[in-house]
Amino acid sequence: MIFSLALVAGGCAQNPVSGKSEFVLMSESDELRLGRASHGEIIEEYGRYDNSELQAYVQRIGERITSRSHRPGLVYRFTVLDSEEVNAFALPGGYIYITRGLLAYLNSEAELAAVLGHEAGHVTARHSVRRYTAQQAASMGFTLGSVFLPELRTTGASDLFSLIGNALLSGYGREHELEADRLGAEYLAKSGYNPQAMIGVIRVLKNHETFEKQRAKAENREPNVYHGLFSTHPDNDTRLKEVIGQANVFLKSGTSRIVGRNKFLTELDGLVFGPSTRNGVLRGNTFYHQDLDLTLTFPTGWRVDNHPDRLTARPRTNDALLQITIQDINRRLLPREFLRDRLKLKDLRNGEQVYAGNLPGYTGTLEVKTSSGRQSGRVIVIYYRNNAYIFLGAAQNEEKRRRRDPDFLAVARSVRAMTRAERPLAEAQRIFLLQVKSRTRYAELAKKSPILNYPTEQLRLLNGHYPRGEPYPGDWIKLVR
Known part of the structure; x- marks a missing residue:
């Protein structure tokens, strides 16, 4: 989804928010065209959550x-x-x-509205168009991908948009984020919500970030910290509070402010938490896929990202990448012939047979073309039932690839069918609601939770009680089963 564009003819346009004339390098028609073209790629990358009632609910709040x-x-x-x-x-x-x-981590309709309002603020102020104009002025020939998706923080998105560059990670910048906060708070107030819900969302995200950093330190890995929405300021930021406070002038006197906690929690009942069954489920460093009746294991400490069309895994040193894809076997080819004839890999070196248990396969080394240039790679194919599982490992140079070869091969050799006892591990976990009847502590609830890692902390995060809060009798809380 990288759009290489010729420079759009520049011109002045009225900013919808300020009403002032400003120089931009993209018309509204081009802006809409880009959104249409990109939408399909986003759905292909992430998948649309399969719950029509929840989708309709979010659409209604967004439209409001x-x-x-x-x-x-x-x-x-x-x-x-x-x-x-x-x-x-x-x-x-x-x-x-x-x-x-x-x-899953939000706790009211007002907080959902705050998230949607903030993002709507970026759209109404045309921040992506303004950023594109600034980038083009600074450096001709940038791809649109590096400008229009600054909040896509994930490794999966980074793989998809391999030429995006550093703009992907930097957000819109503090001034644009503050403007989106101000606009979102204004839209909240005009819609009957308390604009202070924005502060609540920031607190949710900051707590999640704090927990992730502590967990990453304990696990000796880099934290997977989100750098998009609201990430440029803490929840006690004086300027942020002033910006959001300005929205109070749009509140209608004598009207109650919508919170919508009970309605929102009802909509979340049954929400998939963690990996989905459709894409397979990762438990620790082991992957389970129900439909494929398959499991495989990654080295301890590797970060694994699960996408609809592939798995990617990286060691904590981030000096190598392993990608796993699947293709149907349509002709009776030997694994070596599959690599040569189906994948057109005619220049494999050091070819040899490999086995995952009694499953046949073949491997060889090759030069891999990546967004970072040419790298040394190893390709492995394993036949399982009527599918070919293709493992492509790459490192920055041949020496590093040789050091990682045992890891690449170990993952491929771990492919096998799930046992009967393992099949429940391939089921997705879901959120359910519980009304607290008596004094209850999350540490006690965590003992019965299927959450494998840090269940007490995770339950507190889910319910807005992190780091030390506890529920009170009568509270409705989110649990996982």
Whole structure:
């Protein structure tokens, strides 16, 4: 999804928010066209969460917010993505996304509206277009991918947009984020929500970040910290509070402010938590896939990312990458012939047979062309039932690839069928609601939780009680089963 564009003819356009004329290098028609073209790629990468009622609910809340925005004439499309990542972002032209992973950690309709309002603020102020103009002025020939998706923080997105560059990780910048906060708070107030819900969302994300950093330190790995939505300021930021406080002038006197906690929690009942069954489930460093009746194991400490069409894994040193894909076997080819004839890998070196138990395979080394240039690689194919599992490992140079070869081969050789006892491990976990009847502590609830790692902390995060809070009798809380 990399769009190489010739420089769009520049011109002045009225900013929908400020009403001032500004120089931009993209027309609204081009902005809408980019959003349409990119939407399909986002759905292909993440998948749309399969719950029509939840999708409709998020769309209704989003439409309520954007109908009070500075660009009410746009048709806004709000989509819940089937991803456990904690993320939300917007494409040009009114395409706004929130992951089920982020939904799980929110605790009211007002907080959901705050997330959607913030992203709508980026759209209405045309931040992506303004950033594109600034980037083009600084460096001709940038790809649009490096500009329009600054909040896509995931490794999967980084793989998909391999030429994006550093702009992907940097967010919109503090001034644009503050403007999105201000606009989102304004839209919240005009829609009947308390604009202070934005502070609540920031607290949720900051708590999640704190926990992830502590967990990463304990596990001796790099933290998977989200750098998009609201990431440029803490929840006690004085300037942020001032910006959000300005929205109070839009509140109608005598009207109650919508919180919508019970309604929101009801919508979350049954939400998939963590990996989905459809894409396979990762438990620790072992992957289970129910439909494929397959399991395989990665080296301890490797970071594994599960995408609809592939698995990717990296060691904590980030000096190598392993990608796993699957293809149907349509002709009776030997594994060596599959690599040569099907994948057109005619220049393999050091070829030899390999086995995963009694499953046949073949491997060889080759030069791999990546976004970082040419790297030394190893390809392995393992036949399992009527599928070919293709493992492509790459490192920065041949010496590093040789050091990683045992890891690449060990993963491929771990492929096998699941046992009967392992099949429940391939089922997705889901959120359910419980009303606390008596004094209860998360440490006690965690003993019965299927969450494998840090269940007490995870339950506190899910319910807005991190780091030391406890539920009170009568509270409805989210648990996992």
